Amino acid sequence: MGLFILNGFSLADTFGATAGLFFKLVSQAWIVKTLGFALLVGSVVLLIENSGGIGGFIHYVQKKHSIITSARASLLLAYFIGILIFVESSITSLIAGTVSRPLTDSYGVSRAKLAFVCDSTSAPVCSLLAINGWGALLLGLISTQILDGVLVADDIDILLRSIAYNFYAMAALVVTFLVVWFNIEIGPMKNAVVINDSSKNYGSGKIGHMVYPILLMILLVFLFLYITGSGNILKGSGSSSIFYTMIFTVVLSILYYKIDGVMSIKQGVFLSLRGIRKMIPIATILLFAFGIGEVTNELKTGLFLASFTSNILSPHYLAFIIFLLASVMSFSTGTSWGTFSIMTPIAIPMAVAMNAEVPLVMGAVISGGVFGDHCSPISDTTIISAMASECDVVEHVKTQLPYAVISGLAASVMFILFSYI
Structure with a gap:
């Protein structure tokens, strides 16, 4: 529909533009x-499952x-993994979900x-503890201004100071813990839907068969960054780092399992390919999500919304309106980083012109970017958490939306x- 509008409602031009x-x-x-x-995630998960590492981990922590x-303890494990691994939101969601x-x-x-729980800790934590690509992007955008x-x-x-005003991320972490x-x-x-999988046999391997590949994954992300x-x-580069990390994790895990006598190289390669095939639908969803984001960007929806409201704002409501716009x-584009890139050069000049608190307005940009991304069905972190x-x-x-809205309302207040203070 977006391309149909952009191409003057011509079906022929729309098909060409789609290609x-x-x-x-x-x-x-x-x-x-x-x-x-996204594809290689399937390989890593299937390798760990078939190594018996998950069975070893369950035996270690349960028996x-x-x-x-308890159910609460199992979810708290995912919650604290999400907080401790703040290097990259996709890796955070992947590890928290796979382990828990x-x-x-x-x-x-x-x-x-x-x-x-995986989704509500990944991006919020990465945006608060910005010793990662998130911090680099935001610092670059502010430096440009x-x-x-x-x-x-x-x-x-x-x-x-902007991170200190990242109210949505803080609210999301508090709400998630309370939930x-x-x-x-x-x-x-x-x-x-509840899937009671207590009877599923994950094998009886060593806990190291799961822990070592995951530790390797974390170390490799830092190395490639x-x-x-x-x-x-x-x-x-976040995209390059997670991609190279997954390649090396797959290869080194297969070698590790071969040396430890868990599986042959041939079995490891077969499982990796099976895992990739399993993830093809997810990768396809991601590709279409990127396509929607690109079209929305070409329609300049965000710029229109910002310009539409710029002349009717009070300084007391600027941060709140920027939060809503972001x-x-x-939500529409499925990307918090794209939102930061569009909104920062709009929000900061507006804050300066209206004599508003710049870090507060910038905090609203960050919070809005994370909130919309958290709710969006086309966000990569939403898809990877699922x-x-x-x-x-x-x-x-x-199921996530009501909780995200509660955090969003708290951030709005x-x-x-x-702004008044």
């Missing part, structure tokens, strides 16, 4: 690498040491609830309140 759009998408290295990451003994899913299944926790003469300030100081601790189920989550950033982790834009939890994407979006 051109997908050719353009698969010509972009970062998109190809992100799709490659040997009685660490995880067998345990949540055994305690009758719906996979929709696990997907919610200083170079353009809009701001006369220190970019790092502005970034740190887990008190087992709060509202809206569609009450009717989420360092390499792609030419010695600076903050300047590393939320709508991020994939890692083996939950249907549509079910994940429906905070932006209005702090």
